[in-house]
Amino acid sequence: MDSGTGEGSTSFTDDYETFISTTDVDLLKRAWRNEKAAPEILQYEAALRSSLQEQNVEASEADGEDPLTMSLYQMDLDRTQFLLRSYLRVRLQKIEKYIFHILKTDESLNRLSDEEQTFAASCGDDLRAHLKETVLSKLPTDYNSELKQSAASEEDDMVPAPRLDSFVICKARQYISGLDFEPEYSHEITEMERDLLTFVCYKFIKKPLENGKIDLV
Amino acid sequence: MAGQSGSQLSLFTPDEVEFVAEDELVEIVPNLRMDSLNFICGDYGPFYPQIAIQVPLWLALALKKRGKCTIRPPQWMSIENLTQVLEGERESHAFQTLPFHYVEISRLLFDRARDDIPDVYMVRSLVEDIRDVRFHKVETNLENFTASAVTWKNMAAMEVNIIRAFSGRALQAFYRHENEQAVPDLDRTQDRQPQNLNDRPRVCRSFCCIPIFPLHHWIDKIVFISCLLDYCPTIVFLWRAYCLFVVPLQRNLRPR
Numbered sequence: 001m002d003s004g005t006g007e008g009s010t011s012f013t014d015d016y017e018t019f020i021s022t023t024d025v026d027l028l029k030r031a032w033r034n035e036k037a038a039p040e041i042l043q044y045e046a047a048l049r050s051s052l053q054e055q056n057v058e059a060s061e062a063d064g065e066d067p068l069t070m071s072l073y074q075m076d077l078d079r080t081q082f083l084l085r086s087y088l089r090v091r092l093q094k095i096e097k098y099i100f101h102i103l104k105t106d107e108s109l110n111r112l113s114d115e116e117q118t119f120a121a122s123c124g125d126d127l128r129a130h131l132k133e134t135v136l137s138k139l140p141t142d143y144n145s146e147l148k149q150s151a152a153s154e155e156d157d158m159v160p161a162p163r164l165d166s167f168v169i170c171k172a173r174q175y176i177s178g179l180d181f182e183p184e185y186s187h188e189i190t191e192m193e194r195d196l197l198t199f200v201c202y203k204f205i206k207k208p209l210e211n212g213k214i215d216l217v
Numbered sequence: 218m219a220g221q222s223g224s225q226l227s228l229f230t231p232d233e234v235e236f237v238a239e240d241e242l243v244e245i246v247p248n249l250r251m252d253s254l255n256f257i258c259g260d261y262g263p264f265y266p267q268i269a270i271q272v273p274l275w276l277a278l279a280l281k282k283r284g285k286c287t288i289r290p291p292q293w294m295s296i297e298n299l300t301q302v303l304e305g306e307r308e309s310h311a312f313q314t315l316p317f318h319y320v321e322i323s324r325l326l327f328d329r330a331r332d333d334i335p336d337v338y339m340v341r342s343l344v345e346d347i348r349d350v351r352f353h354k355v356e357t358n359l360e361n362f363t364a365s366a367v368t369w370k371n372m373a374a375m376e377v378n379i380i381r382a383f384s385g386r387a388l389q390a391f392y393r394h395e396n397e398q399a400v401p402d403l404d405r406t407q408d409r410q411p412q413n414l415n416d417r418p419r420v421c422r423s424f425c426c427i428p429i430f431p432l433h434h435w436i437d438k439i440v441f442i443s444c445l446l447d448y449c450p451t452i453v454f455l456w457r458a459y460c461l462f463v464v465p466l467q468r469n470l471r472p473r
Binding site: 023024025026029033036037038039052055056059068071073075077079080082163166167168196197198199201204217 | 236258279285367368369374384392
């Protein structure tokens with residue numbers, strides 16, 4: 001991932017361009033689309049975020065030449081910032097929606113950045129305090145947990161979890177054989193061709209998505 | 218809770234789809250001299266007058282707005298190619314090969330670069346016909362959904378976006394029913410209610426409209442043919458009187 005100067009030269013074909021390198025903006029766009037389309041929160045792209053922040057700072061410090069060039073640079077900066085902000089905003093919305101579930105599972109907690117983890121912890125505390133103050137303190141002892149319906153419940157059934165069986169639309173970036181999928185889903189989906197739009201259950205493609213072989217559309 | 222608000226998170230608005238489409242490369246012919254632009258998203262230029270160069274669509278539209286270039290319409294937007302694509306769409310069940318963002322690109326070019334496209338009205342009507350035919354195919358293919366993975370070749374971004382929410386929930390419902398999960402959830406009760414609402418008026422309507430609508434269609438056909446032959450203008454007059462006076466009366470008197 002080089003900073004700033006991607007291979008934007010016009011004479012290359014698409015395949016060659018993706019082979020050599022993709023710009024940070026392409027990677028951010030891909031991360032943004034995946035994050036928007038996926039029902040659960042995905043791994044945070046820390047390296048992408050830090051390199052983009054450096055480039056943002058460089059771009060905004062550029063000296064004014066003529067108004068036309070300045071406005072074009074500003075447009076480019078605005079576009080990149082929109083993508084970055086929308087990416088972070090979608091992640092925050094997902095954290096707020098599944099706050100207790102994320103705080104409970106270590107796997108989800110590890111996918112957050114440090115600031116997001118602080119946010120999640122404080123948001124969870126606030127929500128817990130609010131629920132206790134308004135409702136739970138007035139219920140009998142067996143029913144006043146925010147995680148369980150009653151003391152008789154075995155699991156935390158008051159916690160909404162992301163629906164991993166929702167259907168998403170995806171495209172494979174290369175040919176995917178049955179080995180790339182989890183073995184328990186191998187009878188449902190055996191292969192995926194390149195660049196073919198597929199409507200599929202999210203949990204089947206979770207593993208290839210994490211490996212970067214599939215893009216959500 | 219998860220079903221309803223979940224769909225809002227994963228929906229792309231048409232503006233967001235257009236935003237993604239604006240990164241596609243198009244060819245422009247600048248009329249000014251400018252140094253290379255080193256953007257975060259790539260390097261473009263240097264720009265020489267009358268020398269064609271490929272830039273992203275958003276940059277092309279910005280330059281066009283300021284009168285600094287003319288945009289060359291892409292290869293696939295020629296009348297010959299579009300006519301061929303339209304015939305192919307009408308003849309076969311599969312989708313013809315078109316760029317993924319053809320809807321957004323064509324719309325942006327029609328709105329902002331109309332004078333750069335030769336025979337713009339013809340091109341515009343061809344693109345709209347293609348869109349209609351393709352979307353009709355999408356609707357008929359929706360009847361063939363099953364619970365497993367569904368693949369579609371060559372569908373465009375805007376078409377995908379339109380059916381994303383509906384098809385996602387439909388496939389999820391199929392999948393759940395096929396796998397007979399016993400978990401009660403809000404989605405099922407929500408799905409049940411609209412069905413009941415639709416059942417009642419359908420029965421009412423079919424019962425009450427039998428005297429009117431089939432007669433409607435036959436007279437319609439007779440009137441049409443007679444108009445063509447210029448045979449009997451009085452039939453036309455009587456038909457119009459029927460439509461204006463009798464049908465509303467029958468509708469008002471229909472038992473509910």
